[in-house]
Amino acid sequence: MSIPNYSSYSDPNLPGAFPDNDMMMSMGKKNVMAMVALVLALIGLVTCWVPVVGVVLSFIGFILAIIALAKVKNYLPLTARKGMSIAALIISVIGVLIGGLFTAIAVYVMSVAPDCLTIADPTAQSQCIQEKITNTK
Secondary structure (H helix, E strand, O other), X not given: OOOOOOHHHOOOOOOOOOOOHHXXXXXXXXXXXXXXXXXXXXXXXXXXXXXXXXXXXXXXXXXXXXXHHHOHHHOOOOOOOHHHXXXXXXHHHHHHHHHHHXXXXXXXXXXXXXXXXXXXXXXXXXXXXXXXXXXXX
16 A cells, blocks of 8 residues: 655645645745834833833834835735734824923923922922922913
């Protein structure tokens, strides 16, 4: 009794057939930049309340999302991750806007009340900052 040779039955057009090596190699190529952009955008959004840090991470995520969107045409539709690139773009824009607002507020407080930042007591520090801000108006 011999083992039958099924290599002649591997027509890739038939359902259930084994894919060619070329097909398997192209399926493995994914748009990794979209994933990196999404991760950076999410980290930037979470850390947007920290002045400068959230803005920088979100801005890098924004740039990578644009590059990933431009590279979508080089990938197969299943591995292009176009939706992930768009999500990273939207999240990074939100992170840049919110982080920019927090950074602007921090710069304003540091410019108006720099001597209040050396106070160790948080209650006294916030009271000093409020007094300085209301006196400048």
